[in-house]
Amino acid sequence: MKxxxxxxxxxxxxxxxxxxxxxAQMEKVKACFIYVGPIGDFGYSxxxxxxxxxxxxxxGADKVELSYLESVPEGAxxxxxLERLARSGCNIIFATSFGFMDxxxxxxxxxxxxxxxxxxxxxxxxxxxSTYNSKFHEGRYVQGVIAAKESKKGVAGYIASFAxxxxxxxxxxxxxxxxxxxxxxKVKVVWANTWFDPAKEADAAKALFDQGVDIVTQHTDSxxxxxxxxxxxxKAFGQATDMIKFGPETQLTAIVDDWGPYYTERVKALMDxxxxxxxxxxxxxxxxxxxxxxxxxxxxxxxxxxxxEAKIKSGAFNPFTGPVKKxxxxxxxxxxxxxxxxxxxxxxFYVQGIDGELPKN
Amino acid sequence: MLExxxxxxxxxxxxxxxxxxxxxxxxxxGVLNLGVEGMMLMGAVIxxxxxxxxxxxxxxxxxxxxxxxxxxxxxxxxxxxxxxxxVATGLSLTLLGVGLSGMIGEAxxxxxxxxxxxxxxxxxxxxPFGRLFFGQDPLxxxxxxxxxxxxxxxxxxxxxxxxxxVGDSHxxxxxxxxxxxxxxxxxxxxxxACAGLAGAQMSLVYTSxxxxxxxxxxxxxxxxxxxxxxxxxxxxxxxxxxxGAITILQLHVQAMSVNEIAQWTGPFAFVPEIGRWLLxxxxxxxxxxxxxxxxxxxxxxxxxxxxxxxxxxxxxxASLGRPFVPxx
Numbered sequence: 001m002k003x004x005x006x007x008x009x010x011x012x013x014x015x016x017x018x019x020x021x022x023x024a025q026m027e028k029v030k031a032c033f034i035y036v037g038p039i040g041d042f043g044y045s046x047x048x049x050x051x052x053x054x055x056x057x058x059x060g061a062d063k064v065e066l067s068y069l070e071s072v073p074e075g076a077x078x079x080x081x082l083e084r085l086a087r088s089g090c091n092i093i094f095a096t097s098f099g100f101m102d103x104x105x106x107x108x109x110x111x112x113x114x115x116x117x118x119x120x121x122x123x124x125x126x127x128x129x130s131t132y133n134s135k136f137h138e139g140r141y142v143q144g145v146i147a148a149k150e151s152k153k154g155v156a157g158y159i160a161s162f163a164x165x166x167x168x169x170x171x172x173x174x175x176x177x178x179x180x181x182x183x184x185x186k187v188k189v190v191w192a193n194t195w196f197d198p199a200k201e202a203d204a205a206k207a208l209f210d211q212g213v214d215i216v217t218q219h220t221d222s223x224x225x226x227x228x229x230x231x232x233x234x235k236a237f238g239q240a241t242d243m244i245k246f247g248p249e250t251q252l253t254a255i256v257d258d259w260g261p262y263y264t265e266r267v268k269a270l271m272d273x274x275x276x277x278x279x280x281x282x283x284x285x286x287x288x289x290x291x292x293x294x295x296x297x298x299x300x301x302x303x304x305x306x307x308x309e310a311k312i313k314s315g316a317f318n319p320f321t322g323p324v325k326k327x328x329x330x331x332x333x334x335x336x337x338x339x340x341x342x343x344x345x346x347x348x349f350y351v352q353g354i355d356g357e358l359p360k361n
Numbered sequence: 362m363l364e365x366x367x368x369x370x371x372x373x374x375x376x377x378x379x380x381x382x383x384x385x386x387x388x389x390x391g392v393l394n395l396g397v398e399g400m401m402l403m404g405a406v407i408x409x410x411x412x413x414x415x416x417x418x419x420x421x422x423x424x425x426x427x428x429x430x431x432x433x434x435x436x437x438x439x440x441x442x443x444x445x446x447x448v449a450t451g452l453s454l455t456l457l458g459v460g461l462s463g464m465i466g467e468a469x470x471x472x473x474x475x476x477x478x479x480x481x482x483x484x485x486x487x488x489p490f491g492r493l494f495f496g497q498d499p500l501x502x503x504x505x506x507x508x509x510x511x512x513x514x515x516x517x518x519x520x521x522x523x524x525x526x527v528g529d530s531h532x533x534x535x536x537x538x539x540x541x542x543x544x545x546x547x548x549x550x551x552x553x554a555c556a557g558l559a560g561a562q563m564s565l566v567y568t569s570x571x572x573x574x575x576x577x578x579x580x581x582x583x584x585x586x587x588x589x590x591x592x593x594x595x596x597x598x599x600x601x602x603x604x605g606a607i608t609i610l611q612l613h614v615q616a617m618s619v620n621e622i623a624q625w626t627g628p629f630a631f632v633p634e635i636g637r638w639l640l641x642x643x644x645x646x647x648x649x650x651x652x653x654x655x656x657x658x659x660x661x662x663x664x665x666x667x668x669x670x671x672x673x674x675x676x677x678x679a680s681l682g683r684p685f686v687p688x689x
Binding site for chain 2: 222241
């Protein structure tokens with residue numbers, strides 16, 4: 001009898017042990033994504049989807065099942081979309097836009113066994129919510145350097161989407177980069193109030209060129225501004241994707257979002273049981289932000305841009321290093337001071353040198 | 362600068378005008394086709410593809426018209442021959458169009474397209490403001506001719522009268538021996554062709570590229586414009602340009618700096634002070650509100666015209682949205 005008891009206990013322990021390992025390790029994973037735009041936008045959502053495909057390729061199509069919903073509206077519909085995915089058996093869900101933040105946290109509370117990953121946000125209300133982001137502003141700083149050096153009119157146009165910290169950070173970094181070359185450089189900001197409307201983005205670009213800029217950059221997702229810049233004989237920066245095909249004589253460089261490494265790392269961690277809640281903010285150093293080749297510019301501009309890129313990549317330089325003044329002239333960062341990440345992630349003001357008012361959310 | 366702004370407004374207004382003038386004819390025949398957005402997208406993707414593979418934008422335009430027309434026939438068979446609910450059928454046409462165009466266009470994503478060149482008449486185009494009248498893309502002129510043609514057809518021809526009578530009372534028209542269903546088929550086909558053309562304008566003129574869902578709701582604006590215009594072609598023209606103007610000007614308000622106005626030359630030079638004050642006031646308005654302004658203007662006009670019941674009754678096709686099933 002006693003023997004039996006020991007055997008039973010041993011086998012129970014064995015089951016528990018293997019069971020424990022089985023729940024931590026996974027043979028197969030269903031990874032799900034929601035995108036704010038269509039995956040055919042050739043911009044932001046396209047790039048996230050490429051990252052997802054890279055991840056599947058890296059781990060193996062037999063091990064990772066992909067599922068995604070595209071053009072998911074930010075707001076109330078987000079929760080519906082996420083719940084649908086959660087109920088369909090996803091093990092990990094990547095919500096790839098800032099506006100999915102509240103929806104992601106609400107749904108994560110209802111499905112504690114599913115891992116949620118939210119891009120560009122800051123809320124982690126539940127232990128199963130991680131956030132990840134890229135330091136796009138590092139690329140914007142380099143763009144600013146290029147724009148100030150290449151612009152003949154001393155003014156660049158900036159097509160912005162919504163006044164969220166990430167976008168404001170991009171504008172500020174662009175201006176700081178430009179001011180490092182030409183302290184009097186001007187930037188005109190136009191808020192399109194959309195992430196994705198090619199025609200409206202084209203209109204915004206046309207308006208900016210009509211208002212006297214000769215270089216445009218954008219924080220909206222389509223290739224339309226690049227084409228307008230080409231028609232008007234100006235220059236432009238690609239957004240999220242290398243858009244050189246749309247402006248062989250127009251694109252100066254592009255900030256390329258490379259999400260593949262992060263997605264691979266996270267799904268792998270989930271499979272081998274090392275997954276932990278994180279808050280990742282990778283930049284050029286981590287390979288999350290990549291600059292497309294520097295084209296259509298003078299050699300000394302190219303050299304300057306490469307220097308700025310190398311400086312940031314090595315970690316020796318942060319674009320938000322003082323002295324920096326706020327738009328109203330008050331001091332933000334003292335000489336040599338570096339803006340803490342936490343403050344940047346909630347950034348809601350312009351730096352000095354930008355004309356116009358920041359829309360309130 | 363002014364000429365350039367006006368040109369931008371014309372480009373922004375043209376797809377709305379094209380789609381709305383087609384839908385106006387459809388609704389005048391008593392049919393409500395909510396599939397405009399879907400038909401525009403089909404036109405945009407097919408037009409883009411045809412132009413890309415042949416290198417000729419005109420082939421793209423032609424293909425877009427055919428695509429819009431064929432796609433609208435799907436609606437016509439369901440809503441006219443099988444007398445399904447027009448609202449539901451139209452909505453599903455839009456949903457289908459969004460998905461189908463995305464699927465067809467998958468291979469076109471990330472490919473620079475073919476742009477339809479603006480016309481150039483030596484001498485005339487080079488005049489001051491010459492580009493506005495003699496230097497725009499051909500579809501701009503087609504949209505204006507089409508509007509004039511529709512106005513003439515509806516109110517100056519016997520065929521137009523017949524079409525309107527079908528829209529006002531299909532049973533009376535039927536009793537008079539008018540073939541209600543074939544006339545409505547023709548109207549829906551015309552609407553589809555116009556929506557396809559509007560789509561081609563978006564993917565061949567406005568922005569020469571295909572991106573999924575690139576019409577971004579303009580089909581719905583076109584539908585609202587028809588009501589806004591109380592089913593009159595002239596007012597559709599007015600509405601489309603008003604909408605285009607507000608859309609473009611709000612971007613200029615944002616880009617313009619108050620200090621620059623003082624240095625203005627040209628037609629506004631004599632009012633820099635008023636300009637500064639006005640721009641300052643406009644700039645104080647949140648950009649989100651400015652972006653919403655065209656839509657808000659449409660709602661306000663809709664409220665105003667529906668208050669005048671008699672006027673609404675005169676212009677609204679009385680059989681609008683009602684399926685016609687002849688007695689058997």
